[in-house]
Amino acid sequence: MDGITGETDSLGVHLHYDLGNGDRLQLLRLATVAPDQPLAALVPLDGDGLDRLEAIDRLLRTLLGRKIPQDTRLTPQQRRRSRHMLQAIDGRMNGASYRDIATALFGADRVNDHPWKTSPLRDITMDLVKDAFAMIAGGYRTLLRRRHRGS
Known part of the structure; x- marks a missing residue:
């Protein structure tokens, strides 16, 4: 080998x-x-x-040099959310505001579509940061486990 x-x-x-x-x-x-x-x-x-x-x-x-099946532990949506969480926490830990993070993730046009205080993107961004902190605190281990169907 x-x-x-x-x-x-x-x-x-x-x-x-x-x-x-x-x-x-x-x-x-x-x-x-x-x-x-x-x-x-x-x-x-x-x-x-x-x-x-x-x-x-x-x-x-x-x-053995054989074909490796696709990893099915994360759906494409979960991969995208995980990527956004990493970007959000990186921005937050480097002093970016939630609005700055949302602008980087979703674009200025989408962020400016609604008043910031009531924007759904504000809530999404804050949830991404909160969930990223939970991942850092040990929740990342759940990413490594298979999804179990029932018990």
Whole structure:
């Protein structure tokens, strides 16, 4: 498998897989496992088990050079909202007013269509900032989980 380098220590061989985007994945082949043996993935059997299995499937497909299915954890609307949240929180943390943020996100024409104090874009912008703060406080973990249909 191309893009893999390794370093050995008392635990075993730490394999580093270059993901090609500046990131790399670290895997560990335990010292008791022979080099010609395949690696194994340990998956805790808990509420996140299905998410982990999906991640392992995507990893294995990547390592084997196979087509990776589209990530379905976020809908296009959720991706757009997440992007807007990041832009909104970035602006707010750098001193921008809610109106400035709304103008950057939605354009001056749309912002100027209604009086600012009663504008729906004002409420949307404030919600984006509030929700972004919640993501920063740990809510981002929900983005990494699959959508579960029922219990």
